[in-house]
Amino acid sequence: MTAVQPSHEVTPKFVEEITMAELEADPYPFYERLRKEAPVAFVPSLGMYIVSTRELCMQIAKDSDSWPAVISPAGGRTFGHGALLNTNGPEHRDLRDMVEPHLQPSAVDNYIDDLVRPYARELLERIEDNGSADIVAEYCEPVSVRALGDLLGLGDVSTDKLREWFHKLSVSFTNSAMTSDGEFANPNGFVPGDEAKAEIIAHVDPKIDEWIVNPDHSAISHWLHDGMPEGQTRSRDVIYPNLYVFLLGAMQEPGHAMATTLAGLFSRPDQLERVVDDPGLIPRAVGEGMRWVAPIWSAAAKIATDEVVVGGVTIPQNSVVMLSYGSANQDENAYDAPTAYDLDRAVIPNMTFGGGVHACAGTYFANNVIRIALEELLETIPNIERDTDHEVNFWGWGFRGPKELHVQWEV
Template sequence: METMETIYTSNFKVGAYDFYRHLRQSDAVFAMNQQNGQTSWVITKYDHVKELLKSPNFIKDQSKIFVTPEAEGDEGKIIRIFRNMMLDADPPDHTRLRKLVQPFFNPKTIKALEPRMNVIADELISEMKNQKGPVDLITHFAFPLPIIVISEMLGVPVEDRNKFRKWSNTILAASDNLTTDFAQDVEDFIEYLTRLFEERKELPKDDLISKLLQAEADGEKLNRDELYSMVVLLIIAGHETTVNLIANTMYALFQHPDQLKAVQEDHSLIESAIEEGLRFYSPVDFSTARWSEEEMEFHGKTFKRGDFVLASLSSANRDEEKFSDAETFDVTREQAGHMAFGFGIHFCLGAPLARLEGKIALNSLLSAFPSIRMAGQEQPEWINQFLLRGLKELNVHL
């Protein structure tokens, strides 16, 4: 019915939830395509996804299965950045890397950023008030809020933030299709970070890059490639997914005027609206890739060693066996347990940061613009990026 190529096409997002529902009911462990003796699988049911994400039989480091050439030269430097990324590591490497950065993202540390986040949100709101006509909520609010926050956390100068946006977009696009800009952008990124690392080694500041350079756990520090990888990961995970969280949740509220009205009248519902937004329009559509380490049976299907496995977080979060009225957007929903941030050892490190940014964003928008509404009735366009679910723009009347 569907092939691997289908989920890479721009129109897949429009009908994705119907497709997931069909799979959950008819073929929940779906062989998406076969090539060179290997099968690519999509897992769609909540319980199956949860089992997959916590199982040590599905690994992130493909070099444990496939022979990979030694990375050399400039191209090798690029490859090593992605090979050393915590997101694509298994224990014990993943355990070591996560232990080094976990203290910077615990709830108490993130909570201390709230006053500054409120100031940033207020500044963006003030700028929006000066706009005439419809305003793109993503360009003027949902994007700049998290990119300013993560840039300030890392210690990236204000004037360089747009470069970071360009670089992160290129890297995300490369997960779908390698472009001619990819290698050059990553080389530029590495060169920029190298200078920044040297500056912080000479003159440390109270920022995350300085702390990562000094971080040590059990006598271990991040090496240079791991530092590059960690900063790349934090920039992408620290802003791109939060842009989607804010915009997707606002879009869901616009689609459901009764829910928007409820939140407008009672701001105590904002936190549950954020959780429902995460469930209903998950910012991350698919978990990052895993491979079957050995031949095994998984819910009636045989996985060979090296089979490629994707967990659909979006599908799991609409599973009718887990959530009552799963297709209904309900900001008063009491059922917990969505998997928008993943599950298991790779549960999103930045979840406390994303939740706080989402809460501040909705509170600021609904307080400043109690009559905010979508501009026009057209279906906004989803970005053509298969791992993430995000809107290209979301035009509103303030």
Template sequence: MSDPTTDPAFLHDPYPTYAALRSKCPVQQVPVGASGHSSYLVTGYAEARKALADPRLSKDTAAFFADKKSRRRLHPAVTHNMLSSDPPQHTRLRKLVTNAFTTGAVAELRPFIAEVTDTLLNQWSAGEQVDLVADLAVPLPVIVICELLGVPEADRPDVQRWSKELFAAGKPDLIDTTSHAIAEYMTGLITETRLHPGDSLLDRLISARDGSDHLSEEELVSLAVLLLVAGHETTTNFLGNAVLALLQHPAELERLRENPETVSASLDELLRFDAPVGTATFRFTTEAVTLGGTDIPSGVPVLVAFGAANHDPKRFPSPGQLDLSRKVAGHLSFGHGIHRCIGAPLAKAEAEIALRAILARCPRLRLAVPPDRLQWQRTRLLRGLTSLPVLT
């Protein structure tokens, strides 16, 4: 059996493949790529929630690869970070980051997010064709997270390019080289921030304390890289996917146009319908686990497919239908358990502000190309468009 997620049809629409896999078993072993390796893939909602909360499924990838030979030369800041750690280390790091990355900071950012959105949309003219990904979904979260971390404006194009290259499917050498470039950049930025302190998130991470505990230099760099990359890549996908979903469901789009105050309440259904992260970064079993009736041995990788779980009809009836009135609490687009995305409030704030602005300023927005001509990122991890041509 070949890897079902390498089929070009999967990139365009993964949900039929997920449904077929789930119908056989919500947890099963599948090939991964052309390497001959395999992983256990979780496609059922109930099983996914259990897997994400099970401490026997470790995120400590350094431990998993410790006795495995690899030619990869990823920078430790990319491989050894908060996302790739277990308690008590994860608990300690998350507490220190949470103290600096507050919901109050997101609320304070809303006027800036609105200003950036307006600046970007001011470059659009009525009736012209624009690329909603390149002209809004990419620059908006990049500018916001760079502003939050104190990245100088002149450096932001490099940051955007590095973040994209870290997810370059099928290009391990480029990913490895890029991991060093972005880690070395953040190391320098931390040094510069210490010399010239301000009030950025990076300043707060540098000064973060929990009693006598604080972040080491290596932890500072890895957290800065993680926040920089995770802080905009998923939001870019979220916004592009959400606009496409609305354009393909005109009745729901019209509902939002008539009731723009409901945009915030509609975000979770848009996230469920086409999650910006298709599959979580991998976990591995530290002991034998039985999940969804499948026996998984110790020491093997496990992939939890957020997109599949969000389309499990046992949890979300008629999952392929976008229904903005749906009661959708519990979707897994931001994960679940101790590793739930810490930046979820920021991503939702950016998407809400951007969608409201688009609704108000682009009453005739429509696709500029047939849906089957849209190009998607060639990775199972992320679910996002490479471009979204629209007519304003």
């Protein structure tokens, strides 16, 4: 479902000319200009309205009645119907009840240490004598995908395969470019996601067959059984769209937030030293890292139930609006020097995990995966520093994080 721009609204020329390639490489200059000149704008290359300021993003995110959740066209093509991201009311509540038991703080506190710390230590044992690493590929992403994979019940899927799945799903989900007549500009961009989904179904289907008969403590097993009448389980048509959501967003977010936090700390060596000396500062460092570069940068879509004026722009009924949380976190009206990483900035709630009834269900889980992984990393390699022979190349508009982060240390 795509928005149709009203004829009386004038799209600024710089908005008409933006391309997906430019957004993926570096969305910040474009969104900075949007916040100043067109905080609500129809972007033809996306076929959607974009909301870029913190105030307007928060206003819409909290109003689930006037702005129910939908999914971007590319997201819908990737996940299908029935995912948490594009359900509302009782259907959304039922799905939250399905996934939340394993993600409640009381539950997470009981298992998170045993889930994350042993594997983090195993990875560090492999690299600590090397003196250098691409910390994204060799530590951050593996810890992130392994933690969620094991929680879901996919302990028999290799870490490399889990990473492959989320990268392919990300390519599909962010294949957002649209033609002027509302078609996908790059239909082949969905091939990687389709390949990943076929592999996921082929692997998980037999496991679901077993979990139906012999449930265990894995999250997917609970998704099948919790809240269902005796003798019944949830349909695979419910399980798979939400599993894809988890295998994309929930898998990438901790790993990329971890790497982003390190990149931010490397930009402030004095603050890195303080965090190494006092691990109690890690949660604060992570919070600032996720404000600085939101790992889920622009992925929350809403639909206007009626014609409405937002930020001085008339949005027609049934128009799709994308809330750009990464831009909201950089809003100059909310944060001093927002483009800089600063451990000591005043704590103002950011929008990294969304807001309202569709706020991320895995916030507590993700924060604790990141915390434990950074505790282990900085304890094992306290003299870690960025390898300045390599640039830090962030990438992504829907999801954003360092493609690589080369680090070094004295052995």
